[in-house]
Amino acid sequence: MNNFSYARAADEAAALDLISQNGSAKFLGGGTNLIDLMRENIEQPAALIDITCLPLTGIEELSDGGLRIGALVRNSHLAAHQLVRDRYPVLAQALLMGASAQLRNMATTGGNLMQRTRCYYFYDSAARCNKRVPGAGCDAIDGFNRIHAILGASPECIATHPSDMCVAMAALDAVVQVAGKDGQRSIPLVDFHRLPGDTPNRDTNLKPDELITSVDVPALPFARRSMYQKVRDRASYAFALVSVAAALEIENGLIKQVRLALGGVAHKPWRAFVAEQYLTGKTAGVQTFERAAELELEAAKPFQHNGFKIELAKRTIVGTLTEISTKGVAR
Amino acid sequence: MDSPFAAHSVTLRVNGIDYNLQIEARVSLLDALRENIGLTGTKKGCNQGACGACTVLVDGERINSCFALAIQYDGRKITTIEGLAGAEGLHPLQSAFIKHDGFQCGYCTPGQICSAAAMINEFQSGSPSAVTENLTDAHIDFSDAEIKERMSGNLCRCGAYVGITDAIHEAFEELSR
Numbered sequence: 001m002n003n004f005s006y007a008r009a010a011d012e013a014a015a016l017d018l019i020s021q022n023g024s025a026k027f028l029g030g031g032t033n034l035i036d037l038m039r040e041n042i043e044q045p046a047a048l049i050d051i052t053c054l055p056l057t058g059i060e061e062l063s064d065g066g067l068r069i070g071a072l073v074r075n076s077h078l079a080a081h082q083l084v085r086d087r088y089p090v091l092a093q094a095l096l097m098g099a100s101a102q103l104r105n106m107a108t109t110g111g112n113l114m115q116r117t118r119c120y121y122f123y124d125s126a127a128r129c130n131k132r133v134p135g136a137g138c139d140a141i142d143g144f145n146r147i148h149a150i151l152g153a154s155p156e157c158i159a160t161h162p163s164d165m166c167v168a169m170a171a172l173d174a175v176v177q178v179a180g181k182d183g184q185r186s187i188p189l190v191d192f193h194r195l196p197g198d199t200p201n202r203d204t205n206l207k208p209d210e211l212i213t214s215v216d217v218p219a220l221p222f223a224r225r226s227m228y229q230k231v232r233d234r235a236s237y238a239f240a241l242v243s244v245a246a247a248l249e250i251e252n253g254l255i256k257q258v259r260l261a262l263g264g265v266a267h268k269p270w271r272a273f274v275a276e277q278y279l280t281g282k283t284a285g286v287q288t289f290e291r292a293a294e295l296e297l298e299a300a301k302p303f304q305h306n307g308f309k310i311e312l313a314k315r316t317i318v319g320t321l322t323e324i325s326t327k328g329v330a331r
Numbered sequence: 332m333d334s335p336f337a338a339h340s341v342t343l344r345v346n347g348i349d350y351n352l353q354i355e356a357r358v359s360l361l362d363a364l365r366e367n368i369g370l371t372g373t374k375k376g377c378n379q380g381a382c383g384a385c386t387v388l389v390d391g392e393r394i395n396s397c398f399a400l401a402i403q404y405d406g407r408k409i410t411t412i413e414g415l416a417g418a419e420g421l422h423p424l425q426s427a428f429i430k431h432d433g434f435q436c437g438y439c440t441p442g443q444i445c446s447a448a449a450m451i452n453e454f455q456s457g458s459p460s461a462v463t464e465n466l467t468d469a470h471i472d473f474s475d476a477e478i479k480e481r482m483s484g485n486l487c488r489c490g491a492y493v494g495i496t497d498a499i500h501e502a503f504e505e506l507s508r
Contacts, residue, residue: 001357002335002357003335003336003355003356003357004335004356004357005332005333005334005335005337005356006332006333006337006339006356006400006402007332007333018332021332022332028400028403030398031398031399031400031403032380032395032398035359035398035399035400036379036380036398038357039378039379046335047332047335048356048400050402050403052403076392076453076458079458079459080457080458080459085459085466085467086466086467089466089467092459092466093461093466096459096460096461096463097461099484100380100383100395100483100484100485101393101446101449101450101453101481101482101483101484102380102383102386102393102394102395102446102484103380103395103398103484105392105393105394106394106395106398106399235479235480235483236461236479236480236483237483237484
């Protein structure tokens with residue numbers, strides 16, 4: 001790990017000031033991704049600005065009934081919070097299914113948003129990777145691409161975003177609140193992460209000198225009927241091959257409102273807008289769910305080792321929607 | 332900002348004792364404990380947050396000390412395996428691990444025990460897990476499935492999981508009294 005300057009920011013203003021002083025500085029929260037990337041020499045910031053003392057550790061109810069989640073709330077605390085368990089079980093489940101207990105105790109909301117892909121070729125500095133080195137090429141496309149994207153990929157990059165929390169937040173229409181030297185701005189979570197296009201080196205639309213202050217989850221009463229389903233090689237402590245975050249409101253047998261997002265399939269949490277549009281107003285049932293899944297995955301493109309994800313995604317969508325509609329409450 | 336090569340003054344409160352260190356910012360909490368302080372009970376298994384052998388408690392919560400920078404834990408209350416036994420003797424988990432043969436080589440064991448100690452506290456305070464049936468229910472059963480899920484961050488290459496699970500069940504009974 002390269003040596004680096006270290007400073008602890010006392011408040012938001014100090015944090016923004018410090019990051020603007022050094023073009024190669026990064027904020028440090030829980031460190032569960034950044035420290036790993038630094039040990040692998042993928043990230044080599046000249047300075048780390050420790051923001052863990054900033055007063056961004058609260059979870060507060062907003063006046064409209066939504067929730068403001070501080071950027072430094074630890075993943076474990078967020079998952080265990082009563083309001084999250086009651087109102088957004090999909091979010092609690094997504095968090096609980098991620099990483100390990102030790103990592104969840106360290107990881108922060110902001111850090112979870114900012115975590116980078118676990119693509120093997122991104123991690124291997126001997127491999128060609130356009131994300132690490134623009135223009136170098138992509139060894140995943142003709143390589144062992146079992147864990148890679150089936151949606152939204154580009155000839156430059158087929159990496160996936162590894163977060164579970166972000167998939168649930170995408171389904172819930174969360175908004176990322178960001179502070180910069182020009183003031184505060186809001187970025188809808190569905191627009192926070194980027195598709196690779198021809199700039200796979202840029203994971204998010206956050207500017208280098210901006211600080212995430214909170215994630216706001218809007219009030220969504222029907223999200224009490226929501227769940228997160230994660231399909232992976234191991235029963236625990238593994239990234240998703242495919243995951244589904246869904247919330248469903250059914251009235252008189254018809255789908256009144258639905259939210260659906262997929263994980264493990266793209267460079268960003270994949271909000272299934274096509275499926276949502278098809279489902280709204282239709283009769284709830286397996287055939288409807290199957291048709292919706294077909295439509296959403298129509299654009300899916302398999303690579304040599306990940307074609308199974310297309311069928312897996314469809315079945316997981318159907319299974320998750322079926323479970324919510326028949327059982328009602330999360331599991 | 333300080334130079335990258337600056338030695339920072341860091342005070343780590345470990346098992347009730349303050350240790351004043353002069354270390355670089357990049358020293359992990361794991362290395363500070365083992366190399367700078369000499370508490371070698373905590374082990375370096377993978378150094379990448381994947382095995383849990385480095386698990387220590389910070390203000391009672393379990394973390395992977397390999398991913399923690401020592402400098403971030405200045406002034407925090409840290410408990411390592413060396414600090415679990417009390418004046419009355421071994422911690423119930425330590426006794427249970429011996430009784431139920433919860434280890435072979437012993438390398439993952441300090442991490443397992445520290446992790447389990449914190450896990451029991453998490454459970455007792457009502458925190459759910461990924462296998463908890465109903466997130467809104469106050470009552471959760473301390474089942475095998477719950478133990479395995481909650482301990483999934485601690486790997487055992489020798490495969491002593493059965494003994495570990497049995498030990499945790501027994502210690503939980505003891506600690507719930």
